[in-house]
Amino acid sequence: MTHNAVDEEILQQWTRRLSQALQILDLEVDNHVILNVADEAAHAVSPMAAPITTFVVGYAAGLAAAHSATASRAATARAAEIVITVCQQPTDESPDQTGWVNTAQ
Numbered sequence: 087m088t089h090n091a092v093d094e095e096i097l098q099q100w101t102r103r104l105s106q107a108l109q110i111l112d113l114e115v116d117n118h119v120i121l122n123v124a125d126e127a128a129h130a131v132s133p134m135a136a137p138i139t140t141f142v143v144g145y146a147a148g149l150a151a152a153h154s155a156t157a158s159r160a161a162t163a164r165a166a167e168i169v170i171t172v173c174q175q176p177t178d179e180s181p182d183q184t185g186w187v188n189t190a191q
Contacts, residue, residue, distance in 0.1 A: 130173030
């Protein structure tokens with residue numbers, strides 16, 4: 087997904103404002119990764135899949151955050167990688183048919 091510097095600044099401001107409102111201190115969000123994951127899910131599944139997918143990625147990161155910020159970043163990257171891989175698979179392929187071995191967090 088492409089966007090310009092103005093969009094990036096707006097997203098950074100929104101992320102800071104939202105994280106402060108939710109009292110999540112020192113949150114670093116890689117907007118590019120999140121937007122890429124949302125875009126992949128929207129195109130591979132449906133536009134409605136984008137927010138659900140980013141929520142699940144965030145949830146995985148949150149679970150890992152209990153261990154450390156580094157683990158959270160790694161979980162986000164791994165979850166994003168898995169989502170993109172799944173989105174790029176043919177629509178008739180599912181975990182029941184081929185199995186998605188080694189994709190769990």
